[in-house]
Amino acid sequence: xxxxxxxxxxxxxxxxxxxxxxxxxxxxxxxxxxxxxxxxxxxxxxxxxxxxxxxxxxxxxxxxxxxxxxxxxxxxxxxxxxxxxxxxxxxxxxxxxxxxxxxxxxxxxxxxxxxxxxxxxxxxxxxxxxxxxxxxxxxxxxxxxxxxxxxxxxxxxxxxxxxxxxxxxxxxxx
Amino acid sequence: xxxxxxxxxxxxxxxxxxxxxxxxxxxxxxxxxxxxxxxxxxxxxxxxxxxxxxxxxxxxxxxxxxxxxxxxxxxxxxxxxxxxxxxxxxxxxxxxxxxxxxxxxxxxxxxxxxxxxxxxxxxxxxxxxxxxxxxxxxxxxxxxxxxxxxxxxxxxxxxxxxxxxxxxxxxxxxxxxxxxxxxxxxxxxxxxxxxxxxxxxxxxxxxxxxxxxxxxxxxxxxxxxxxxxxxxxxxxxxxxxxxxxxxxxxxxxxxxxxxxxxxxxxxxxxxxxxxxxxxxxxxxxxxxxxxxxxxxxxxxxxxxxxxxxxxxxxxxxxxxxxxxxxxxxxxxxxxxxxxxxxxxxxxxxxxxxxxxxxxxxxxxxxxxxxxxxxxxxxxxxxxxxxxxxxxxxxxxxxxxxxxxxxxxxxxxxxxxxxxxxxxxxxxxxxxxxxxxxxxxxxxxxxxxxxxxxxxxxxxxxxxxxxxxxxxxxxxxxxxxxxxxxxxxxxxxxxxxxxxxxxxxxxxxxxxxxxxxxxxxxxxxxxxxxxxxxxxxxxxxxxxxxxxxxxxxxxxxxxxxxxxxxxxxxxxxxxxxxxxxxxxxxxxxxxxxxxxxxxxxxxxxxxxxxxxxxxxxx
Numbered sequence: 001x002x003x004x005x006x007x008x009x010x011x012x013x014x015x016x017x018x019x020x021x022x023x024x025x026x027x028x029x030x031x032x033x034x035x036x037x038x039x040x041x042x043x044x045x046x047x048x049x050x051x052x053x054x055x056x057x058x059x060x061x062x063x064x065x066x067x068x069x070x071x072x073x074x075x076x077x078x079x080x081x082x083x084x085x086x087x088x089x090x091x092x093x094x095x096x097x098x099x100x101x102x103x104x105x106x107x108x109x110x111x112x113x114x115x116x117x118x119x120x121x122x123x124x125x126x127x128x129x130x131x132x133x134x135x136x137x138x139x140x141x142x143x144x145x146x147x148x149x150x151x152x153x154x155x156x157x158x159x160x161x162x163x164x165x166x167x168x169x170x171x172x173x174x
Numbered sequence: 175x176x177x178x179x180x181x182x183x184x185x186x187x188x189x190x191x192x193x194x195x196x197x198x199x200x201x202x203x204x205x206x207x208x209x210x211x212x213x214x215x216x217x218x219x220x221x222x223x224x225x226x227x228x229x230x231x232x233x234x235x236x237x238x239x240x241x242x243x244x245x246x247x248x249x250x251x252x253x254x255x256x257x258x259x260x261x262x263x264x265x266x267x268x269x270x271x272x273x274x275x276x277x278x279x280x281x282x283x284x285x286x287x288x289x290x291x292x293x294x295x296x297x298x299x300x301x302x303x304x305x306x307x308x309x310x311x312x313x314x315x316x317x318x319x320x321x322x323x324x325x326x327x328x329x330x331x332x333x334x335x336x337x338x339x340x341x342x343x344x345x346x347x348x349x350x351x352x353x354x355x356x357x358x359x360x361x362x363x364x365x366x367x368x369x370x371x372x373x374x375x376x377x378x379x380x381x382x383x384x385x386x387x388x389x390x391x392x393x394x395x396x397x398x399x400x401x402x403x404x405x406x407x408x409x410x411x412x413x414x415x416x417x418x419x420x421x422x423x424x425x426x427x428x429x430x431x432x433x434x435x436x437x438x439x440x441x442x443x444x445x446x447x448x449x450x451x452x453x454x455x456x457x458x459x460x461x462x463x464x465x466x467x468x469x470x471x472x473x474x475x476x477x478x479x480x481x482x483x484x485x486x487x488x489x490x491x492x493x494x495x496x497x498x499x500x501x502x503x504x505x506x507x508x509x510x511x512x513x514x515x516x517x518x519x520x521x522x523x524x525x526x527x528x529x530x531x532x533x534x535x536x537x538x539x540x541x542x543x544x545x546x547x548x549x550x551x552x553x554x555x556x557x558x559x560x561x562x563x564x565x566x567x568x569x570x571x572x573x574x575x576x577x578x579x580x581x582x583x584x585x586x587x588x589x590x591x592x593x594x595x596x597x598x599x600x601x602x603x604x605x606x607x608x609x610x611x612x613x614x615x616x617x618x619x620x621x622x623x624x625x626x627x628x629x630x631x632x633x634x635x636x637x638x639x640x641x642x643x644x645x646x647x648x649x650x651x652x653x654x655x656x657x658x659x660x661x662x663x664x665x666x667x668x669x670x671x672x673x674x675x676x677x678x679x680x681x682x683x684x685x686x687x688x689x690x691x692x693x694x695x696x697x698x699x700x701x702x703x704x705x706x707x708x709x710x711x712x713x714x715x716x717x718x719x720x721x722x723x724x725x726x727x728x729x730x731x732x733x734x735x736x737x738x739x740x741x742x743x744x745x746x747x748x749x750x751x752x753x754x755x756x757x758x759x760x761x762x763x764x765x766x767x768x769x770x771x772x773x774x775x776x777x778x779x780x781x782x783x784x785x786x787x788x789x790x791x
Contacts, residue, residue: 095466096263096267096311096315097267127309127311127312128309128311140270140305140306140307141269141270141306141307144303144305145270145301145302145303145306145307146273148302148303149273149274155303158252158254158283158302159299159302159304160273160302160303161303161304161306162303162305
């Protein structure tokens with residue numbers, strides 16, 4: 001058992017250091033007593049340390065390798081994705097390309113946004129990153145910019161955005 | 175990446191959609207006043223959200239309105255640009271701006287309708303569709319700096335909010351500032367000022383003043399309500415510190431001088447302050463360490479302001495080099511033939527306007543071949559480069575034509591105006607018509623006229639839409655004495671170009687029928703009567719008699735028709751004179767005696783009327 005404990009604590013250290021700037025010299029309890037982040041203060045416990053080792057190793061999994069998180073309902077998948085996003089965004093160095101966190105529901109989007117905000121602040125979810133549903137992402141990054149190339153829509157006044165039920169658009173079809 | 179094409183519609187002087195193609199690196203916009211040079215620069219500023227202008231630089235006068243009666247202002251301003259030369263990283267970051275291929279688009283529409291808050295409604299979008307993702311943060315990758323025509327360099331370099339110097343220093347230290355912020359520590363510069371302030375507070379000179387104030391305050395308000403005071407240099411944050419700095423100068427370079435020798439910019443010359451200003455801007459823009467900037471555009475209106483010619487040339491060459499060696503794109507507008515002649519031809523973009531239609535022609539579009547380019551590179555001097563600013567051009571071969579054509583033109587134009595109804599009258603002087611006489615110093619039509627018509631018969635070329643006429647000589651053998659009834663074939667190679675030139679839209683080439691410009695002038699009707707007395711012939715005998723009778727105020731009927739004698743005398747005269755000096759004497763005579771009869775050969779008359787607009791295409 002002590003071995004498992006060590007691995008869990010090591011992962012916790014890595015994440016807490018990245019997300020909360022927690023120095024190694026300060027242990028979890030001291031950190032919680034001294035300057036807890038809003039999310040920890042609210043719950044009265046460390047929101048990183050409470051995660052299981054599996055959850056933490058998902059968070060530290062290298063970004064450039066695929067990882068598939070599968071668990072039963074209510075087991076905290078969205079919560080962990082929120083932490084993972086906060087962890088990666090804090091370490092992100094590029095200014096003009098970012099991470100897209102895509103979800104299938106607005107609800108999941110809200111939870112993830114909320115977690116990222118609570119861990120590392122409201123500025124973290126804006127440009128260059130994107131947190132939203134896959135539908136809205138497709139809509140704004142793929143459909144609007146490029147659909148006209150498939151449909152042949154010639155645009156109105158230089159604007160090729162898709163419009164629903166747009167009769168005048170018909171005339172402008174190639 | 176760089177701006178490859180700009181399209182403007184409905185903005186300022188642009189009544190119809192006009193496309194302007196730009197080069198990577200340096201672009202020199204030339205053209206007469208009112209052809210839209212500044213409007214192009216302003217359009218770029220609007221679109222790229224340049225600091226002082228991008229967000230609110232619009233008023234009702236900016237919407238195009240034609241000068242016709244009852245004209246309506248444009249309903250919309252449309253400005254669009256294409257960016258080319260994107261690196262892989264730029265393509266990723268600007269993905270939503272790239273609708274197809276590898277070029278990015280940015281479009282700005284401004285409706286001519288005020289919102290409730292008194293602003294014009296604008297929409298700005300990247301790529302082809304308005305509703306695509308558009309992150310305003312991407313504008314941080316664009317750095318557009320504008321230097322106005324009559325810039326107040328001194329004010330910009332002075333200390334104060336948003337000073338040029340502060341901008342530069344902040345930019346250079348972005349990295350260390352971010353590090354300090356992340357570490358929650360003051361920046362090393364801030365630390366120094368904090369220490370300095372601490373040492374000040376214990377310095378007697380200041381501490382005693384503070385003590386006095388503190389005591390009075392306590393007396394006035396009592397211990398409970400009183401406040402504490404401290405005297406120090408304001409602002410220990412980085413921005414405030416660097417905004418308090420100012421640039422000083424010393425008139426010679428090389429080696430640091432003691433601090434106290436440097437003087438305030440008020441004592442410097444306007445020209446040098448302008449250069450200092452420019453240097454501070456270039457220091458910011460050519461800082462290659464900052465690779466977060468995809469597009470760096472420097473817009474300079476009339477860099478010639480306050481500079482003497484040598485400095486103008488030096489500056490332009492420097493800008494050209496900077497643009498070559500960095501990712502910086504520079505757009506310069508100029509009226510200075512000095513600048514235009516020293517800029518390399520492929521950086522020049524010529525602007526002209528006819529009615530409401532503005533045309534922008536990059537000289538690279540004119541299809542000049544390598545030969546012509548090299549020739550013109552050496553041959554374009556200050557006087558010749560005025561052709562880039564003219565409304566019409568008369569190309570001549572030598573000094574005699576250059577001196578006499580303007581004088582002759584005035585005679586022709588006044589005479590023309592006497593014969594036509596008021597509405598068809600033309601300007602009476604070439605300068606009133608904005609027409610330049612360009613002395614090519616030889617028969618170089620092939621090189622010069624290629625700006626205006628397709629002499630090399632190339633495809634996909636465009637030309638400066640300015641009317642021009644060439645006046646050239648038939649040039650039969652030097653010792654020949656041709657007459658109207660015995661003309662001779664000439665040796666001038668330019669004659670072969672005549673058909674090609676005359677079939678073009680704007681250019682005509684006129685060749686005389688006899689020999690040379692002066693010879694044909696002398697042979698025209700009774701011109702010898704004016705021309706012979708201007709030269710002092712040391713002749714006697716039969717020749718002296720002939721000269722005397724042909725110099726007489728009235729020619730007897732019998733000699734008027736003897737073209738052989740006229741040819742002999744013209745030949746003799748032109749062999750004796752110094753061309754430049756003689757042309758000056760003749761020009762002077764024709765100017766000071768407007769009533770003096772002097773006939774103008776038809777080919778010169780046609781050339782002048784063509785350029786001024788008295789002959790239709």
